[in-house]
Amino acid sequence: MAALPAVVTANETETGTVVYRTPDGRLSPNLSEAWVVEDAERLEAALAELQTQQAIVCDPYAFPVKVEAGVPMPLSTRERIRSQGPTVALPRAS
Amino acid sequence: MYQYDEIDQRLVEERAAQFRGQVARRLAGEITEDEFKPLRLQNGVYMQLHAYMLRIAIPYGFLTSRRLRRLAHIARTYDKGYGHLSTRQNIQFNWIKLVDVPDILDELADVQMHSIQTSGNCIRNTTADAYAGVARDEIEDPRPWCELIRQWSTFHPEFAFLPRKFKIAVTGAPDEDRAAVRFHDIGLRILENAEGQRGFEVIVGGGLGRTPLVGEVIHEFLPQASLISYLEAILRVYNLFGRRDNKFKARIKILVDALGAAEFKRLVDEEWALIKDSAIDVTEEELERIRRYFIPAAYEELPSSDARLASFSLGKDRAFGQWVRNNTRHHKVPGYTIVTIAVKAPGQPPGDLTHEQMDALADLSERYTQGRLVVTHAQNLVLPDVKTEDLPALHAELLPLGLATANAGKLTDIICCPGLDYCTLANATSIPIAEAISARFDDVDYLNDIGDVSLKMSGCINACGHHHIGNIGVLGIDKRGEEFYQLMLGGAPGNDAAIGKILGPAFAKHEIVDAVDRVIQRYLTLRESPDEPFIDALRRVGLEPFKEAAYPDAKKDKRPAASARAASATTVAAPETQGT
Amino acid sequence: MLIIQDRAIVDDSFTHLDDDTPIPSAGDVTVTLSRLQSERERLAQHTGRVGVRLKSDQLPTDVAAELPLLDLIMVEFPKFTDGRGYTTGRLLRDRYGYQGELRAFGHVLRDQLFYMARCGYTSFVMAPGRSLESALEAFNDFSQSYQAAADERRPLFRRIAR
Ligand code: SF4
Numbered sequence A: 001m002a003a004l005p006a007v008v009t010a011n012e013t014e015t016g017t018v019v020y021r022t023p024d025g026r027l028s029p030n031l032s033e034a035w036v037v038e039d040a041e042r043l044e045a046a047l048a049e050l051q052t053q054q055a056i057v058c059d060p061y062a063f064p065v066k067v068e069a070g071v072p073m074p075l076s077t078r079e080r081i082r083s084q085g086p087t088v089a090l091p092r093a094s
Numbered sequence B: 001m002y003q004y005d006e007i008d009q010r011l012v013e014e015r016a017a018q019f020r021g022q023v024a025r026r027l028a029g030e031i032t033e034d035e036f037k038p039l040r041l042q043n044g045v046y047m048q049l050h051a052y053m054l055r056i057a058i059p060y061g062f063l064t065s066r067r068l069r070r071l072a073h074i075a076r077t078y079d080k081g082y083g084h085l086s087t088r089q090n091i092q093f094n095w096i097k098l099v100d101v102p103d104i105l106d107e108l109a110d111v112q113m114h115s116i117q118t119s120g121n122c123i124r125n126t127t128a129d130a131y132a133g134v135a136r137d138e139i140e141d142p143r144p145w146c147e148l149i150r151q152w153s154t155f156h157p158e159f160a161f162l163p164r165k166f167k168i169a170v171t172g173a174p175d176e177d178r179a180a181v182r183f184h185d186i187g188l189r190i191l192e193n194a195e196g197q198r199g200f201e202v203i204v205g206g207g208l209g210r211t212p213l214v215g216e217v218i219h220e221f222l223p224q225a226s227l228i229s230y231l232e233a234i235l236r237v238y239n240l241f242g243r244r245d246n247k248f249k250a251r252i253k254i255l256v257d258a259l260g261a262a263e264f265k266r267l268v269d270e271e272w273a274l275i276k277d278s279a280i281d282v283t284e285e286e287l288e289r290i291r292r293y294f295i296p297a298a299y300e301e302l303p304s305s306d307a308r309l310a311s312f313s314l315g316k317d318r319a320f321g322q323w324v325r326n327n328t329r330h331h332k333v334p335g336y337t338i339v340t341i342a343v344k345a346p347g348q349p350p351g352d353l354t355h356e357q358m359d360a361l362a363d364l365s366e367r368y369t370q371g372r373l374v375v376t377h378a379q380n381l382v383l384p385d386v387k388t389e390d391l392p393a394l395h396a397e398l399l400p401l402g403l404a405t406a407n408a409g410k411l412t413d414i415i416c417c418p419g420l421d422y423c424t425l426a427n428a429t430s431i432p433i434a435e436a437i438s439a440r441f442d443d444v445d446y447l448n449d450i451g452d453v454s455l456k457m458s459g460c461i462n463a464c465g466h467h468h469i470g471n472i473g474v475l476g477i478d479k480r481g482e483e484f485y486q487l488m489l490g491g492a493p494g495n496d497a498a499i500g501k502i503l504g505p506a507f508a509k510h511e512i513v514d515a516v517d518r519v520i521q522r523y524l525t526l527r528e529s530p531d532e533p534f535i536d537a538l539r540r541v542g543l544e545p546f547k548e549a550a551y552p553d554a555k556k557d558k559r560p561a562a563s564a565r566a567a568s569a570t571t572v573a574a575p576e577t578q579g580t
Numbered sequence C: 001m002l003i004i005q006d007r008a009i010v011d012d013s014f015t016h017l018d019d020d021t022p023i024p025s026a027g028d029v030t031v032t033l034s035r036l037q038s039e040r041e042r043l044a045q046h047t048g049r050v051g052v053r054l055k056s057d058q059l060p061t062d063v064a065a066e067l068p069l070l071d072l073i074m075v076e077f078p079k080f081t082d083g084r085g086y087t088t089g090r091l092l093r094d095r096y097g098y099q100g101e102l103r104a105f106g107h108v109l110r111d112q113l114f115y116m117a118r119c120g121y122t123s124f125v126m127a128p129g130r131s132l133e134s135a136l137e138a139f140n141d142f143s144q145s146y147q148a149a150a151d152e153r154r155p156l157f158r159r160i161a162r
Helices: A042-052 A077-084 B007-027 B034-043 B065-079 B098-112 B141-151 B224-241 B254-259 B263-276 B284-292 B306-313 B320-326 B355-368 B386-403 B433-439 B446-452 B512-526 B534-541 B544-550 B560-566 C034-038 C038-042 C060-063 C084-095 C110-118 C131-142
Strands: A006-012 A019-021 A057-068 A071-076 B044-045 B050-054 B062-064 B080-084 B090-097 B166-173 B186-192 B198-204 B216-223 B328-330 B336-341 B352-353 B374-375 B379-385 B455-458 B472-479 B480-490 C002-005 C008-011 C013-014 C027-031 C050-054 C072-077 C101-104
Touching: A006 A042, A042 A057, A057 B224, A077 B062, B007 B098, B007 C101, B034 B044, B050 B098, B050 B254, B062 B065, B062 C002, B062 C084, B065 B090, B065 B098, B065 B355, B065 B374, B080 B512, B090 B098, B090 C072, B098 B433, B098 C101, B141 B224, B166 B306, B198 B224, B198 B254, B216 B224, B216 B263, B224 B254, B224 B263, B224 B352, B224 B512, B224 C084, B254 B263, B284 B544, B306 B328, B306 B386, B320 B336, B320 B386, B320 B446, B336 B386, B352 B355, B355 B374, B379 B386, B433 B455, B433 B512, B446 B512, B472 B512, B480 B512, B512 B544, B534 B544, B544 C060, C002 C101, C002 C131, C008 C131, C027 C034, C034 C038, C034 C050, C034 C060, C050 C060, C050 C101, C072 C084, C084 C101, C110 C131
Parallel strands: B166 B186, B455 B472, C013 C027, C027 C050, C050 C072, C072 C101
Antiparallel strands: A006 A019, A006 A057, A057 A071, B044 B050, B050 B090, B062 B374, B080 B090, B080 B352, B186 B198, B198 B216, B328 B336, B336 B379, B374 B379, B472 B480, C002 C008
């Protein structure tokens, strides 16, 4: 289980889009809308619930965040890139 | 180029239909993600960091203009407008929706393409020398054999759930291995004996990843007609005895290493004795049928253009001259030249092509090279059949497309995996480092002075960027959540196969480009002459001088790791600021 | 229990005995390989049909000597990614000439059936909760095959003029 506080995430099964669980139980593509879970029990419950929705999301998991100016920020580079997109410019026509 | 008959065509269509059903069952919740994963992988569908990724097979790297146009269309319609050439001569799209994949597979089937077995624990796309069919040093075109292997391995019922993935490479050029056959699960080298007969040298158990190993020869001269029964014997031994308890020890190289090549060979020979000369081996007629598709197309009768090529490279137009010098190669047919399109423009991720570039290349290929293109394992493209006299015109057309970078085989012709920008398994980003190195060495004269040297980079130990076999290898690692980079030197993929050695403690992200720079500077000062390539100089003097260069402060205070980290006085801006 | 046999859904006639359950006086039974070897004489006299259950790491050579006694060989696929049973099937058919019923059990899913059938399997115990009706469709996923296997000893190019 991820260190707390943490955010619950997964990829949408149909599209692969990265989504985060919001406080009202929706799945949002914006990390800023994510529910920052502070206690282990609720985190486990949220994960367990998403586990049962595998047709909607794939392999849900939680990752630790810190809250900056009210917005969750991932502690790992991986989750930062995952939430913001590649760190390099996408190729474009020259 | 092999053309599907009705049977080949029906099979790829049936495969697309099968996957449509599998996706529907997945979305209806009838199969779990765990059960779906092996199915989607066998169709090249991965879940990456941001989205699904689809890897499309380009059998032994050979494309036609029509197929490339279809790939452009897929990039435009279903992705964010670009694709990525992989080190196994395939193409992958990074932003695919699962629900679209069945439609994409239909679109591919329409042009005789597919994504069958481009991932998963099965026999993958067979790779080949990118100059197959046109190289002067080739004794036989390996592509008919690759196609034979493709058909034998496609939906092979016994080998669809191997302990781990399985990769085969073939070369028909004994003197220069451009297919890295010693680093494949099976590598095949076509050889000719004193009597003029052809056979395969069979190499098994090579590979990179966590345990890099050079393959071992288990048959020095396999009669060509016995290829399929021999492959089947190897795969059968592997399927029964390869480890399944630990996925990091499941590749055939671990089995070969654990048993020893001699014992492994004994097991294979024992099995082979029971199946060779049976119906499974290819008939002469079938081989001829396949070979007919690879008969060289209409070449004009032209005088030799070797002198012309040489004069081009020394001509007044320096940019053109440098491009000719670095990106062309002698063709076996007089008057023709093999051209490498380096998909390595500064500031572009290595191997990435936009849909506009793909369409334009399809166009150019029709006008200059009979509609044929080849994806190389160095993540470049080859135009195999360009008339030498057309080179100036071709170069002029490549320039505005950003595809005339004259760095083939040079330091900035970097092989680079997607790394942490796309890959879920990554420990560190790799593309920003490649871009920073390209920016640092963005001068063709300087690159030519440095000469031939390969730089290969992976974002984790899985080694998709082949870092172990780069003359310079860079491996991204994770140190307490920070991206660090190990530097290794001395790797080589070809007939002089070698695995690089780690130079010392890993470098922080802002130091690695400087470290590479210092290694290059040291090479420039210690080489015996400008003709001594990097790898030769390294082999002559050993690692030590390069270690000193990479860690300049190490001796003074005897704290190599810490001091090396503090050593980068001339740091470039941290590479991650270059993107987004 | 319902199984797929020769592409039809049928009731399994066999009782699958663990090593401690006494062998009944009649009826079709399967036993483990070790029990087959240790109670060979007793099983040879059995009035019902006799089958053996192989683990995925048990080789065809281990059971080759017992083939005349056997009406059924069941090969376990503990996980559907464990592909040893495909080779086991082919060797039992191609090399040892086994002609009886060959059955896959364990984590058997629809998308393996085509390959299993090609490797000589004729019956299938689907993993729990799987639709047998839908699984039957999988035998028709592909209309043709390139390679030789247990179901067709000639590769495509020896079967059809291409
Ligand atoms: S080497 Fe590692 S990071 Fe790079 S693509 Fe392969 S798995 Fe991903």
